[in-house]
Amino acid sequence: xxxxxxxxxxxxxxxxAGTVLFIVSVGLSVxxxxxxxxxxxxxxxxxxxxxxxxxxxxxxxxxxxxxxxxGFIATAALSVVxxxxxxxxxxxAGELDQVLFTIGLIFIFxxxxxxxxxxxxQTLQLPxxxxxxxxxGFIQYRTYSIFLIVxxxxxxxxxxxxxxxxxxxxxxxxxxxxxxxxxxxxxxxxRLFTITFAFGSGMAxxxxxxxxxFLGLDPQYPLKYLVYFLIVxxxxxxxxxxxxxxxxxxxxxxxxxxxxxxxxxGTIFIYVLTILILLARPQGLFGxxxx
Amino acid sequence: xxxxxSPAGEASVAAGIDNPAARVLMQRHRFRWWEALPWIAAIVxxxxxxxxxxxxxxxxxxxxxxxxxxxxxxxxxxxxxxxAAFFGAxxxxxxxxxxxxxxxxxxxxxxxxxLAAAAIGVLSGLVLLRTKGLTLLMLTLCTMALLEQAANxxxxxxxxxxxxxxxxxxxxxxxxxxxxxxxxxxxLFALGVLLVCFLFVRTLVYSPFGQSLTGIRENVLxxxxxxxxxxxxxxxxxxxxxxLAGIAGGLWAQTxxxxxxxxxxxxxxxxxLIVLILGGYGRxxxxxxGAVVYLALEHFLAQIxxxxxxxxxxxxxxxxxxxxxxxxxxLGETLWRRYRAKRTAP
Amino acid sequence: xxxxxxEAHGAxxxxxxxxxxxxxxxxxxxxxxxxxxxxxxxARHALIGPNGAGKTTFVNLLTGALxxxxxxxxxxxxxxxxxxxxxxxxxxxxxxxxINRLFRGLSALENVxxxxxxxxxxxxxxxxxxxxxxxxxxxxxxxxQTLRLADAARHRVSELPYGRQRLVELAIAxxxxxxxxxxxxxxxxxxxxxxHIILDAIERLPEHIAVLIIEHxxxxxxxxxxxxxxxxxxxxFAEGTPREIEANPQVREVYLGQAGLxxxxx
Numbered sequence: 001x002x003x004x005x006x007x008x009x010x011x012x013x014x015x016x017a018g019t020v021l022f023i024v025s026v027g028l029s030v031x032x033x034x035x036x037x038x039x040x041x042x043x044x045x046x047x048x049x050x051x052x053x054x055x056x057x058x059x060x061x062x063x064x065x066x067x068x069x070x071g072f073i074a075t076a077a078l079s080v081v082x083x084x085x086x087x088x089x090x091x092x093a094g095e096l097d098q099v100l101f102t103i104g105l106i107f108i109f110x111x112x113x114x115x116x117x118x119x120x121x122q123t124l125q126l127p128x129x130x131x132x133x134x135x136x137g138f139i140q141y142r143t144y145s146i147f148l149i150v151x152x153x154x155x156x157x158x159x160x161x162x163x164x165x166x167x168x169x170x171x172x173x174x175x176x177x178x179x180x181x182x183x184x185x186x187x188x189x190x191r192l193f194t195i196t197f198a199f200g201s202g203m204a205x206x207x208x209x210x211x212x213x214f215l216g217l218d219p220q221y222p223l224k225y226l227v228y229f230l231i232v233x234x235x236x237x238x239x240x241x242x243x244x245x246x247x248x249x250x251x252x253x254x255x256x257x258x259x260x261x262x263x264x265x266g267t268i269f270i271y272v273l274t275i276l277i278l279l280a281r282p283q284g285l286f287g288x289x290x291x
Numbered sequence: 292x293x294x295x296x297s298p299a300g301e302a303s304v305a306a307g308i309d310n311p312a313a314r315v316l317m318q319r320h321r322f323r324w325w326e327a328l329p330w331i332a333a334i335v336x337x338x339x340x341x342x343x344x345x346x347x348x349x350x351x352x353x354x355x356x357x358x359x360x361x362x363x364x365x366x367x368x369x370x371x372x373x374x375a376a377f378f379g380a381x382x383x384x385x386x387x388x389x390x391x392x393x394x395x396x397x398x399x400x401x402x403x404x405x406l407a408a409a410a411i412g413v414l415s416g417l418v419l420l421r422t423k424g425l426t427l428l429m430l431t432l433c434t435m436a437l438l439e440q441a442a443n444x445x446x447x448x449x450x451x452x453x454x455x456x457x458x459x460x461x462x463x464x465x466x467x468x469x470x471x472x473x474x475x476x477x478x479l480f481a482l483g484v485l486l487v488c489f490l491f492v493r494t495l496v497y498s499p500f501g502q503s504l505t506g507i508r509e510n511v512l513x514x515x516x517x518x519x520x521x522x523x524x525x526x527x528x529x530x531x532x533x534x535l536a537g538i539a540g541g542l543w544a545q546t547x548x549x550x551x552x553x554x555x556x557x558x559x560x561x562x563x564l565i566v567l568i569l570g571g572y573g574r575x576x577x578x579x580x581g582a583v584v585y586l587a588l589e590h591f592l593a594q595i596x597x598x599x600x601x602x603x604x605x606x607x608x609x610x611x612x613x614x615x616x617x618x619x620x621x622l623g624e625t626l627w628r629r630y631r632a633k634r635t636a637p
Numbered sequence: 638x639x640x641x642x643x644e645a646h647g648a649x650x651x652x653x654x655x656x657x658x659x660x661x662x663x664x665x666x667x668x669x670x671x672x673x674x675x676x677x678x679x680a681r682h683a684l685i686g687p688n689g690a691g692k693t694t695f696v697n698l699l700t701g702a703l704x705x706x707x708x709x710x711x712x713x714x715x716x717x718x719x720x721x722x723x724x725x726x727x728x729x730x731x732x733x734x735x736i737n738r739l740f741r742g743l744s745a746l747e748n749v750x751x752x753x754x755x756x757x758x759x760x761x762x763x764x765x766x767x768x769x770x771x772x773x774x775x776x777x778x779x780x781x782q783t784l785r786l787a788d789a790a791r792h793r794v795s796e797l798p799y800g801r802q803r804l805v806e807l808a809i810a811x812x813x814x815x816x817x818x819x820x821x822x823x824x825x826x827x828x829x830x831x832x833h834i835i836l837d838a839i840e841r842l843p844e845h846i847a848v849l850i851i852e853h854x855x856x857x858x859x860x861x862x863x864x865x866x867x868x869x870x871x872x873x874f875a876e877g878t879p880r881e882i883e884a885n886p887q888v889r890e891v892y893l894g895q896a897g898l899x900x901x902x903x
Contacts, residue, residue, distance in 0.1 A: 038425050089613060095424060096370050097612045100568055103561060104608025111602035223557060227436055230429045238425075264451065265444025271437035275418065275430060282422050312746040312791030313774050320766035499754050499770065500763040506751045509740040516700070516738065517752045517813060518726030519760065 008139045010257060016145035018252020019152030020211030024225075025232045026159060026244050027200020033176040033239020035193050037087065038095055040102035042204060043222035043229055044109035049075035049205015050217045051113060054122045064127040071209050072202040079201035083194055106222045113219040124212040148210060155203075156245045163241060172196060176239035177288065228255075231274050237287025246285065320497035329579050333482055337475075344474035348546045350586050351481040352539055357567045357578035358492055359535035364564075365573030366496060367528045368508035369420070372560050373431030374536055376415070376438050377408040379555030381537030383442060384408075386455045386550030395461040397469075401484065401541045408537020409530045411438075416529040420522060432557070439555040454551025458544060469545065477546040484542055488535055495531070496575060504528055508573075565604070568611060571620030580619050651678045651713070653847040654699065654730070654817045659708035661691075661698055668694040669871045671708070676817065680847040683862035683879075685855075687891060691871040692851045693735060696819050700732050701725045713816065731815035733806045735822045735851075739794045745805050746790040749777040752809040780808050784838050800831030807838055818842070820850040824857060836860065855883070867891070 028042040053071035056062040062070065082105075090098055126144055134143040163169035175182040175189055183189050208217065215225060232251055236243030251270065258266035277285070336347055356378055363369045381404035388394040388403065419430045442449045449455065462468040467476045495501050506514050507521055514521050544550040553559060562585075570581025593600040615622050654676040661669040669691045676682055684692050697703040699710060701722040709718045712728055720728070740748050753773050754760045768774075781790050784804050789797055794805055803823065810818060823839060824832045839861060842848060852858050858865060858879055865882045867875040875888050882888055 032425065036424075038428065086609070086613070093612070093616075095428070096364075096568075097616050099370065099372070099428065100565075100608050100616075101612035103565075104605045104610075104612060107601050107605025107608065109605075111598050111605060114598045115602070226557070227429075227432050230425070230432065234426055234429050262444070264446055265440040265442070268437055268440035268444060271433040271440065274433050275437075278422065278426055278430060279418060282426055310746075310778055310787060310790055312744055313778050315744070315791060316747060316750065316774055317768040317771060320768050494766070495763050497766045497768070498763045499759045499767045500761055502747075502751055502754065502767045503760040505743070506740055509742055510738055513738040513740065513809075515702075515722045516726065516732065516734075517755045517809065518723045519755050520723055524761070 005139050009141060010260065011253065012139075012141050012145055012149065014253030014256035015249055016148045016252070017211075017214045017256050018249035019148050020207055020214050021228060021232055021252050022152055022207075022245050022248035023155060023210065024204045024207030024215075025229050025236075025248055026156075026241060027197075027203045028229060029233045029236060029238055029240065029244040030172065030176075031193070031197050031200050032233060034172065034179075034196055035091060037091060038098040038102065039087075040099060040226060040230075041105040041109065041222065042201075043225050044106050045075050045079055045201040046204035046208035047113065047217065047219070047221040048078065048109060048208075049202070050208025050212055050221070051117060051122065052205065053209025054124050054212055054217060055117070058122070058125055064130075068206055068209060071205040075205035076198040076202035080194060080198050083197050087197075088190075106226075109222060110219045117219075119219055121216055121218040122212060124209065124217075144213075151210070156241060160241045168192070168195070173239075231270070233284075235274055235277050235284050237284030239288070240284070240286035243284055243286030329576070330482075330486065337478060337482075341475075344478045346586070346590060348474050348477045348481050350582055351478070351485050352543045352546065353563070353566060353582040353586060354578050355481075355485050355488055355542065356536055356539035356563050357570070357582055358489065358575075359532050359539060360563050360567050361572055361575070361578050362492060362495070362535065363529055363532035364567065365577070366501060366504040366508060367525055367532075368511075369525065369529060370428055371431040372428060372557070372564065373433075373435035374532075374563060375555055375557075375560035376431075376435035377412060377533040377536035378540035378543070378559060378563075379435075379438060379442070379552075380408040380411050380533075381405065381540030382544040382550045382554040383449060383540075384537070385541035385544040386458055387448060389458040389460060389544075390450075390455040392459065395459050397460055397463055397480065397545055400460075400545070401538050404537045404541030405534040406537075408540070409534035412530040412533025413526060416526040416533075420525050420529065435555060435557070435560060439552060442552055442555060450551070452552055454549055456549045458548045458550065460545050460548065469548070471548060474546070481542055481546060484538065488538060492535070493575060500524070500527075565608065567618075568616075569607075569618050571618030571623075574617075574620045577618055577620050584619065652676070652711075653678050653680075653713055654849075655711040655714075656699070657709045657711070659695070659698055659710065660706050661694055661703060662706045667871055669698060669705075672873055674866070674873070676847045676849055678816070678847050679844055680849070681861055681863045682847075682849045683858045683865045684849060684851045684868060685853065685858060685865060685882075686868035686874070690868045692868055693821060694871075695868065696732060696821055696849075696851065699819060700730060726813060726815075729814075729816035730819070731810040731813040731817070732819035733810045733821055733823055735825055737802050737806050739802060739805055739809075741795040742793060744791050745786055745794055745797065745801075745808075746774070746777055746781060748794055748805055749780055749808050749812050750774060753777050753780075753812045756813050777808075777812060780812050783841065784808050784811075785834065798831070800827040800834060803827050803835055804838060807835065811842070815846060817847045818849070820848065822851050822853065824852075824854065859883075 024043070024046045028039060031037065031039060049071040052074050053067045056067035056070050057064065086101070090101055130144045130147050132143050133140045134146050136146070163173055171182070171187050171192055174185070175187060175192060179189060208221070215221065228251065232244060232247045236245070236247035254270050254273070255267060258269060333351070337344070340347065359377070360374050363371060363374070384404040384407040385400045388400055394400055394403070415434045419427060419434065422430060443451055446452070460469045463476065463480050467480070469476050503514070503519055503524055506519065507524060511521060540554055543554065566581040566585045567578055568581070569585055570577035570579065589600065592603070611618065617624070652675050656672050656674045659669060659672040659674070660667070672695065684695070686692055694703065698705050701717070701720055701724070705718065709716055711717065712725065712730055715728070717725055717728060740751065750773055751760070753776055754767070754770065757773055759770055759773060778787070778790065781787050784807065786801060786804055786808065789801055794802055797805070803826070807823060820839070824835050827835060836857060839850070850861065862879055865877060865879050866873060867882060867888055869891055874891065875882060875885055877885070
């Protein structure tokens with residue numbers, strides 16, 4: 001019985017961490033599937049938004065929901081500005097230029113955060129309703145982690161429904177599938193991308209804020225988790241919400257378990273697994289096979 | 292060849308060699324006078340800046356590392372953020388051989404480091420070079436992270452996070468000792484290794500093999516269509532690039548007399564990419580210029596204002612990506628061409 | 638004229654390229670179906686058909702850029718169906734592309750040198766300068782001269798007018814010394830003032846090479862081809878001499894049925 005409780009505890013912890021990864025990465029997957037732009041700086045938006053959420057709560061004492069909304073809006077707005085003035089110039093550029101540009105952005109974000117806020121880690125002060133433990137019957141588990149898992153699932157479901165049922169979702173799916181065809185059908189791809197980019201960055205902000213305790217929140221965030229975001233997106237399959245969700249949860253659980261039982265170098269298996277999966281299916285688990 | 296050769300066959304052959312285009316190709320590999328400058332500067336610096344030999348050694352190692360990346364990135368077009376995998380492989384080969392007193396002779400240690408790194412290069416190349424774009428980039432990161440975690444896991448042998456300190460290195464040629472306090476032997480040794488490696492890379496770049504790498508970078512579809520064994524060429528190039536990075540890593544371990552996980556980190560891989568881009572990739576000397584400019588700036592700025600240095604570096608990268616993708620050498624070429632155009636204008 | 642008389646003794650000519658029941662599906666879409674095709678040494682053969690007939694797909698199947706769904710390809714009697722593109726080039730089949738695939742940042746001469754070096758087996762050599770292979774440079778230069786590109790040799794391909802770029806594309810293919818040459822709309826995109834250069838060059842191709850040329854322009858077909866194959870909706874529709882094809886009422890119908898085709902002679 002103890003084993004079951006331990007197992008459930010670890011599983012829930014991993015799922016919570018994975019959920020955070022999902023919320024942060026879903027935007028990256030969609031924008032990359034849409035535009036093919038290698039945006040390594042996506043984690044920087046998560047960090048920026050996360051900081052806004054946390055600081056709004058800790059220093060300005062806003063409510064939880066308000067802080068999240070603030071983080072979403074501020075990050076979305078920033079991303080729109082950056083997209084219109086900078087990112088846009090590099091859509092036709094080679095991959096190397098995109099990599100350089102986004103690495104440069106990462107450095108700018110990290111340095112700016114360090115200068116404005118300081119190098120220390122930020123912690124999220126949970127609202128009392130989400131603190132404490134929840135009795136699930138066979139196990140008592142942290143309310144916040146359960147909350148995260150539920151919220152993550154709701155977000156995944158919501159985004160998936162948007163993709164499948166709404167007009168704009170259909171447009172996004174069509175453009176991911178075949179951009180030229182979508183353009184010739186009259187879809188305004190540029191505007192679509194700005195909207196998606198803004199939404200994705202806003203989502204990342206929420207992920208950054210909600211996940212402050214799992215992934216931490218310090219200026220090094222974008223570099224620390226760069227590889228993980230890329231793994232989640234590539235293994236899941238660019239542009240696939242389901243893919244990102246599964247990949248993120250699997251990665252979250254794996255990382256949680258490995259760090260717990262093999263703290264020194266255990267995460268090596270994550271990299272081995274990634275390489276094996278991508279060798280077998282270069283387009284990711286749910287990605288579109290390129291003709 | 293063709294049945295339609297003009298009657299004056301001899302004349303056309305002579306015309307072929309006289310044609311300026313042909314001459315350009317035939318003389319491209321000749322040494323130019325200014326190519327001696329970096330080496331003269333290096334030797335002069337040895338005597339002129341005796342207090343900076345440690346920095347100088349670091350610079351030479353960085354140049355070699357960036358040169359190795361240039362072969363993969365600048366000539367074959369393989370975009371990688373994981374080149375430190377090979378640097379670290381070489382560093383740990385030298386480090387572990389020395390630390391456990393298995394082998395401390397410096398020159399042969401470097402050869403072993405090259406072999407180890409090349410082996411990893413071939414293995415990973417066989418697997419990775421099937422992919423391209425984001426997938427390739429990410430797999431290079433994964434390979435590097437994998438090695439980093441492996442070194443962490445085997446901390447009993449590798450010293451884990453703290454690494455292996457105080458590596459014993461035998462004297463070069465049995466005579467010249469590595470002095471931990473004064474870096475004169477280290478500097479000259481690094482310079483010698485760099486010279487040999489550079490001449491090798493230069494030969495490779497101007498060889499028919501190098502030319503085919505350029506073809507692969509410029510238009511890989513065309514290379515397939517002329518019968519070129521593209522994959523084989525890429526793997527060989529990647530393996531050679533890995534070997535050179537391994538030598539750089541081994542050199543780093545020898546001249547610093549220690550090795551740790553930083554040799555396998557994203558930080559190191561990102562830095563060498565920045566160095567190469569800054570100088571100008573695909574241009575052989577970009578590694579030299581990029582390393583000098585980057586390390587000089589870092590040495591003076593990062594120590595005083597580390598956060599401002601990072602901010603400035605970020606801005607520089609954004610500007611380079613937008614306006615000067617061919618780095619300093621690229622800018623120089625553009626300016627030179629404009630200058631020439633102005634001079635020949637009426 | 639010697640080539641014509643050889644064609645006349647057609648039965649004695651070697652078959653250089655042959656396909657049997659060659660087909661290619663893309664899911665439900667049938668791009669090429671059941672093609673039996675023969676190309677003899679010294680052939681001057683044109684492949685025509687409406688847009689979307691599958692001509693370029695057929696060429697891609699021949700060169701190995703695309704694997705077939707069914708059927709086989711033979712080069713000089715040897716089954717090459719499973720062989721990759723690069724291997725087939727080594728065995729003697731070369732092509733030009735409808736849209737140029739050149740090394741735009743390199744000089745015209747270097748473009749050809751890379752191809753010639755590959756053919757000569759020198760391209761893998763690492764330890765001597767490419768500049769010392771004056772034989773390769775010479776051969777490339779001569780090739781450029783026969784295509785009247787000598788003065789363009791040192792210019793970057795991206796700086797050349799499109800017609801001359803097309804010639805470089807042709808030079809690369811010829812430099813591979815193929816037994817079979819597939820030309821995919823060689824004059825496509827070339828301003829009419831320049832297209833005669835290309836057509837002259839095609840006319841001067843070595844006699845023994847089997848040449849298949851995809852074309853839309855019936856003037857070119859008439860000038861150049863000894864035999865014509867018409868392809869419609871992925872299948873062979875008709876085959877014969879240019880006169881026979883032009884006179885064929887079904888062919889006329891197929892072409893007249895497509896708007897905007899300036900195909901048929903009066």
